[in-house]
Amino acid sequence: MAPPPRGSRPRHVPQRTCVACRQTSAKRQLVRIVRGPDGTVIIDPTGKRSGRGAYLCESPECWQAGLTRGVLPRALKIETIPEDDLQNLSAFAQRLGLQP
Numbered sequence: 001m002a003p004p005p006r007g008s009r010p011r012h013v014p015q016r017t018c019v020a021c022r023q024t025s026a027k028r029q030l031v032r033i034v035r036g037p038d039g040t041v042i043i044d045p046t047g048k049r050s051g052r053g054a055y056l057c058e059s060p061e062c063w064q065a066g067l068t069r070g071v072l073p074r075a076l077k078i079e080t081i082p083e084d085d086l087q088n089l090s091a092f093a094q095r096l097g098l099q100p
């Protein structure tokens, strides 16, 4: 069996679904949000934290749906996002262009 050509990369790109718009994108184009074991909800830019994760597009509309329409708590299987964490998430969403 011939070895694979040098420089080739596996074709498989991990796909994830945005919990707001349900569109599938490459994992790197989505923002991962993780509910930690202590109940905190944080943005996980590395994608490596353990805990229940949910993904949102880098789109203000999706963040608005995630933060204000209960999409994100549902995806993370919690009642509500803790106030402090919600503020962090809102600040992130505003950097994406979401109007406060």
Ligand SMILES: [Zn+2]
Pocket (backbone or CB within 6 Å): 018, 019, 020, 021, 022, 023, 056, 057, 059, 062
């Ligand atoms: Zn989306």
